[in-house]
Amino acid sequence: MTAASPAAQNQAKGDTFPKLLLDNAATRPDRPAMREKDLGIWRTWTWAEVKDEVMRFALGLEQLGLKEGETVAIIGGNKPRLYWTFMAAQSLGAIPVPVYADAIAEELAFVLDNADCAFAVCQDQEQVDKVLGEQEKLPKLRVAIYDEQRGLRDYDHTHLHAFTTVQEMGAALTHEGPDAAKRWEDKIAAGSPDAPSTILYTSGTTGQSKGVILRAGRAVQAARDTAAFDHLSDADEVLAYLPLAWVGDHYLNYAQGLVCGFCMACPEGSDTVPHDLREIGPTFYFAPPRVFEGLLTNVTIRMEDAGAIKRWLFKKYMAVAKEHGEAILDGKPVGSGARLSYWLGERLIYGPVKNVLGFSRIRVAYTAGEAIGPDLFSFFRSLGINLKQLYGQTEAFLYVTAQKDGEVRPDTVGPAMPGVDLKIADNGEVLFKSPGMFVEYHKAPEKTAEALTEDGYIKTGDAGIFEADGQLKIIDRAKDVGKLEDGRLFAPKYLENKLKFFPEIREAVTYGHDRPFVAAMLNIDLAAVGNWAERNNIAYASYQELAQHPRVAEIIRESVAATNKALADEPMMAGMQIKRFLVLHKELDADDGELTRTQKVRRSFVADRYAPLIDALYGGAEDCFVRTEVTFEDGRRGFIEATVKVHDAETAPVPAMAEAAE
Amino acid sequence: MNMHAAPVAAGETLLSVEDVTLSFGGVKAIRGVSFDIRKGEIRAIIGPNGAGKTSMLNVINGFYHPQGGVITYKGAPRSRMKPHDAAATGIARTFQNVALFKGMTTLDNIMSGRTLQMKTNFFWQLIRGGPALREEVEHRKRVEDIIDFLEIEAIRKTPVGRLPYGLQKRVELGRALAMEPELLLLDEPMAGMNLEEKEDMCRYILDVREEFGTTIALIEHDMGVVMDISDRVVVLNYGEKIADGTPETVQADQDVIDAYLGVPH
Numbered sequence: 001m002t003a004a005s006p007a008a009q010n011q012a013k014g015d016t017f018p019k020l021l022l023d024n025a026a027t028r029p030d031r032p033a034m035r036e037k038d039l040g041i042w043r044t045w046t047w048a049e050v051k052d053e054v055m056r057f058a059l060g061l062e063q064l065g066l067k068e069g070e071t072v073a074i075i076g077g078n079k080p081r082l083y084w085t086f087m088a089a090q091s092l093g094a095i096p097v098p099v100y101a102d103a104i105a106e107e108l109a110f111v112l113d114n115a116d117c118a119f120a121v122c123q124d125q126e127q128v129d130k131v132l133g134e135q136e137k138l139p140k141l142r143v144a145i146y147d148e149q150r151g152l153r154d155y156d157h158t159h160l161h162a163f164t165t166v167q168e169m170g171a172a173l174t175h176e177g178p179d180a181a182k183r184w185e186d187k188i189a190a191g192s193p194d195a196p197s198t199i200l201y202t203s204g205t206t207g208q209s210k211g212v213i214l215r216a217g218r219a220v221q222a223a224r225d226t227a228a229f230d231h232l233s234d235a236d237e238v239l240a241y242l243p244l245a246w247v248g249d250h251y252l253n254y255a256q257g258l259v260c261g262f263c264m265a266c267p268e269g270s271d272t273v274p275h276d277l278r279e280i281g282p283t284f285y286f287a288p289p290r291v292f293e294g295l296l297t298n299v300t301i302r303m304e305d306a307g308a309i310k311r312w313l314f315k316k317y318m319a320v321a322k323e324h325g326e327a328i329l330d331g332k333p334v335g336s337g338a339r340l341s342y343w344l345g346e347r348l349i350y351g352p353v354k355n356v357l358g359f360s361r362i363r364v365a366y367t368a369g370e371a372i373g374p375d376l377f378s379f380f381r382s383l384g385i386n387l388k389q390l391y392g393q394t395e396a397f398l399y400v401t402a403q404k405d406g407e408v409r410p411d412t413v414g415p416a417m418p419g420v421d422l423k424i425a426d427n428g429e430v431l432f433k434s435p436g437m438f439v440e441y442h443k444a445p446e447k448t449a450e451a452l453t454e455d456g457y458i459k460t461g462d463a464g465i466f467e468a469d470g471q472l473k474i475i476d477r478a479k480d481v482g483k484l485e486d487g488r489l490f491a492p493k494y495l496e497n498k499l500k501f502f503p504e505i506r507e508a509v510t511y512g513h514d515r516p517f518v519a520a521m522l523n524i525d526l527a528a529v530g531n532w533a534e535r536n537n538i539a540y541a542s543y544q545e546l547a548q549h550p551r552v553a554e555i556i557r558e559s560v561a562a563t564n565k566a567l568a569d570e571p572m573m574a575g576m577q578i579k580r581f582l583v584l585h586k587e588l589d590a591d592d593g594e595l596t597r598t599q600k601v602r603r604s605f606v607a608d609r610y611a612p613l614i615d616a617l618y619g620g621a622e623d624c625f626v627r628t629e630v631t632f633e634d635g636r637r638g639f640i641e642a643t644v645k646v647h648d649a650e651t652a653p654v655p656a657m658a659e660a661a662e
Numbered sequence: 663m664n665m666h667a668a669p670v671a672a673g674e675t676l677l678s679v680e681d682v683t684l685s686f687g688g689v690k691a692i693r694g695v696s697f698d699i700r701k702g703e704i705r706a707i708i709g710p711n712g713a714g715k716t717s718m719l720n721v722i723n724g725f726y727h728p729q730g731g732v733i734t735y736k737g738a739p740r741s742r743m744k745p746h747d748a749a750a751t752g753i754a755r756t757f758q759n760v761a762l763f764k765g766m767t768t769l770d771n772i773m774s775g776r777t778l779q780m781k782t783n784f785f786w787q788l789i790r791g792g793p794a795l796r797e798e799v800e801h802r803k804r805v806e807d808i809i810d811f812l813e814i815e816a817i818r819k820t821p822v823g824r825l826p827y828g829l830q831k832r833v834e835l836g837r838a839l840a841m842e843p844e845l846l847l848l849d850e851p852m853a854g855m856n857l858e859e860k861e862d863m864c865r866y867i868l869d870v871r872e873e874f875g876t877t878i879a880l881i882e883h884d885m886g887v888v889m890d891i892s893d894r895v896v897v898l899n900y901g902e903k904i905a906d907g908t909p910e911t912v913q914a915d916q917d918v919i920d921a922y923l924g925v926p927h
Contacts (some may be wrong), residue, residue: 040818071705150811151869273817634861 001288011224011234011259015193016216018091019157020258022188028261034080035460037108037268037276045080047261050087055184057081057163058088059170061119064143066361068093071115071199075099075108075131076123078240078266081163083122083254090197090216091188093118097199097211098245100597101127101514102590107209109134111201112141114213115442120144121163125151128160153497161296193217199442200247202394203598211442212247222397222436223255224465225418227401230364234261234538237361238285238448241273246598251398252286277358288601289372294527295357296379297503297608303530312585317345318382325382330406330617350383359385366390366402366481368413369598371474371493373501378629379412389413391472395458396420397436407645412471422472423457429478430464431457464593480603482513490518492603494574498566502559503528507588507595508579509606511614517579519617521610523554529555544642547583553647556583561650577651580617582624584610591631616646673701675734676845677722684717684901687709691717692728699845703915704871704880706909709898710921715881716758718898719847722879723755724748736844740894749778750849754843756834758850758899760880764823767873768833772808772823775840809835811873828859835866839874846870848880852887860884865889888912897921 012023024033029048036043049352064074072089073094076082089096096113099108101123108130112120118140119589121130128146132155133140146152149165173180201209238257257264262284267276303314326336332343354360364462365380365387372389380387390402391413400422403414416422421433422652431453438458449460463478475481476493484490490512497509499520506521526546533540540546542572564577588594596605607614609628616624629640678698684691692714692765701713707715720726720735733740735751754775773846779801780787786794808832809815811833817825822833833853838846844887851867852860868891870876888895889909897912898904899921912918 037815039803039810041806062865151865151872153872268815269813275816632857634858636857 004012004206010261011227012261015220016090016188016191016195017197017220017255017258018087018188018218019053020092021054021087022049022185024258024261028234031261033257033261034083035263035265035280036080037266037272037279040268042265042279043254044263050084053080053167054087054091054621055181056059056167056174057084057179057567058091058165058171058184060168061088061094061170062092063169063173064119064166066092066094067117069095070118071095071097073099073112073117073120073131074128074244075100075120076147076244077270078242078244079123079147080266080524081243082121082123083240083264083266084333086198086254089119089164091184091191093187093195095192095196097201098250099201100245102244103130103597104631105130105134109137110139111209115199115201116140118142122146124148128152128155128609141291152480162419163217191216193220196439198250198627200394201245202249203246203596203600209445213439213442214397214436216388216437218436219397220259221253222399222434223251223259225435226399226402227256227260228241229418229599231286232260232262232284236260236262236363237280238264238284239267239273239277239282241263241267241270241276241281242286243597247392247394247398248286251365252284255308255397256284274358278356278606279358281358281361283361283363287365287367287378287505287598288369289367289376290370292367292372292380295505296376297525297528299353299357301527304531304535306495314349317349318340318343321350321382325384326378329384329386330383330408346384352502354383354385357382359383362386363422363489364388364421365404369391371497372410373497374410375501381408391474393458393460395438396432396434397434400430400432400434400460403471407469407471409471412467412473414472416471416472417431422455424464424466425453425459428463428465428475428476428481430460430462430474431474432460433457439502466631469497476510484512484518484575484638485516486575489573489577491573493580494573495520495563496569498560498563502562503553504532504558507601509588511603511607511617512576515618518576519614520560520578520581521606521613521617522581522583524552524556524583526587543587544640546586548642548645553583553645556581557647558647561652564649565652568654574654578649579651581615581649582613582644582646584613585626585644586628586630586640592629593652622646670726672674673703673877675699676701676736677809678734679718679722680732682718682721682728682733682835684714684726684728691901692721692898694731695898695901695903696731697896697903697906699720699876699877700894702871702875703877703893704891705877706892706895707879707881707898708883708885708888708895708912709904712900713898713921714901715898716849717901719755719849719879719881722748722845723847736750751841752844753847754838754841754845755847756831756838756849756851758853760827760829760830760834762834762837765821767821768814768817768825768836769805769809769819771833772805772836773801775837776804778841789869804842804883805840808839811839811869811880812836829857831855831859831863832866835863835870839876841868842874843876846876846878848878848882850880850881850883852884860887868890 006035013021014020014023030046033042033047033050034045036642059531074082087094099111120131131144149162167536175222193216196213197219198214199211201211238253253264265280267273274414320341324334324342327334362385368390388403388408391400392398399417401414401416419435423431425431461478462474463476464472464474464482467473476491480492482490492510495510496508499505504525505522506525510520512518526543560578560581567573567577590597610624613624623643623645625643627639629637631637680696681694683690683694709715721728724745724889727742782794782797786792822830851863895909895912897918904917905915
């Protein structure tokens, strides 16, 4: 372990998050702790200022009657005041429960009710409206607090308060004398590492979401281990743009930030993230594969629009990067000629590209959540970005495995993290014990029991194998691995990922378990295919129209054929070749329940919803009329009707086995 | 919809139109129309195509000069005035077909709405120093407030010509707000928008009134929107006023129903 490294020695002291806050405020009071872009200007708070803001809010919450052990819902985007709410609630021994900002009112009500929230802290009117609209379902909710006042002036303020008003209530106490501050700090000092620190709700890939209770001491310890693993220090800086309620944001930014004392920057809004990224230039960065995919698509599209000289330079030096970039990044021996070319490439191409993406200062970047395409992964690594993969879970408080610097491959997720006990069950399922592992699911002992083995390992539900060098490789969800009618292996996720590596395919859902052959339903990528359509003079008015265009079907058919060809080369997977496919008439959407909030496909739900299409795929029909109910963002419903074409795919012959040829 | 009920404005009259007549040659666009706009209210002007709604807005705004009738604004009768005089007295408007500077950024377009408030002379502005710089910072702050208010941070530096229509409409509203108007005239603010954009726009209109206390007169074809957000509605048909009152009374008015649905012969 790296516990003795200088970075680890500089970590803040304490076994709960509020203790870490006090330590940061004492040892690095003038270092930046948080930034936010507001009205076009970056505003910075130092650790001492953050402590002060949190204290005033906490004292205000206390006066409003928030008690130890009660839960506080936090609903909104990445805003400093919402992060302070985490700290303030934890300082009082209350438990913060973040909720996804884009959750519809029913989902929100479920979480608030399940977690018995007494307080709800909302970012703005949109969230307040959702909470107030579900009020009768939430008898335990006593107080609602909002950050942005806009539109809320005329609301009944008996149980509704502005964040600033609550802070003023706290400030009134601190102005009377030092007693209030002293009492608050004493309360923090008395905080137990064994008390629950947060309840994070899982995204609900497998049905109703569950509240994962994390314990303060374990959470802090987990963050210490990973921060030391990647040598993070207070000189690092992150952009907190991931959903507040997701374990990734809570861990990577909040927990690691408090442990290391580094600065967390909050974007101006969710759609300004690319600009903000460029302005902040984070040193530690996490993004799911689809974000990297979007970035690469953007770079490619913009290069296609660039002048001839730029295109030529880009092509030439990207070839250099492809050949030597990763080797240089991993510190492997590379010839001096190649090094010189790469150095020139860095000046001419890689540097400017990284600068435009906001990646100039990145020391460590991670991706996780889905398999990442090998070409995509290599593209970013060859530019000199230290992109690695990790494998984690809310139940683990994130990290289970992560790749070490210099030992990075696209198809694995790395060896077990320090302190993690990892093994694979007889049925192929990955099991682990970790320093940050959860205590239990909130109010669901039977689910807790289901998630654990008898000897206390957490069942991940993922099927995986160990590679020869100890790195873990994830194949699919354990329960999703199925068999075709003739008994050949069918791993849908493996297949879908292969399909999604094509830029024009955004989403893929495949079926084959207990079926005679594999069939696929696809979503095209509107940005990539739209750009292609523009260049080929194909006019279209909507996603639906473009998706059913015969020439789009042609490109997709080629991609499917290429996938089949790749599968034919893998003996285990050859049976999974796609025989028939269709392009869906609408994009799969979390509002319709087709994706989870973390954008994962709910395969069986989609199968039920589009049963006529499945029948058409397996029944041999050439097209199929469907009428689909859709939910708009305001919760209203409408219908989309379309006639969807079903296509036959070209399959590749499986190369004859050596013995068969003899 | 998700809107809370608007408090019915009981303010004094901000602008009144009495017996106004407007004709272009032989075509009578407006025939003896009278109505008033009270301080702090959202006043809708509706009617079938060609009813004279936009002409009415152009009259209020000083773009057209009526042949007959009196317009009283803030208690004083208004003689022939030019659109820039209307702007100087606190009337701002948006247009049915977006009229922005397409090549300029969102920021610059909204900043152009501040022109009337800029006081420093040409010399200081030329060297961008001294009082001109202080003034620019002050104006930029106001513009940033509007950008924040309309949630268009992501397109701050994007040339408006590249923006989708719904966003252009929003930028145009921003430019009108930059004038800090007392009376805001909106000509079909929801035209060509999808449901989501319409809802956003409704919310902005209500919020503009709440945040800045602006009086709003709007022309709109989407009846759902009109009935939802306006306090009072005036209905025009063939240049004549056929109804005036709260959304409920107007909705139940037989003349209005006939005007929209036609009368059996």
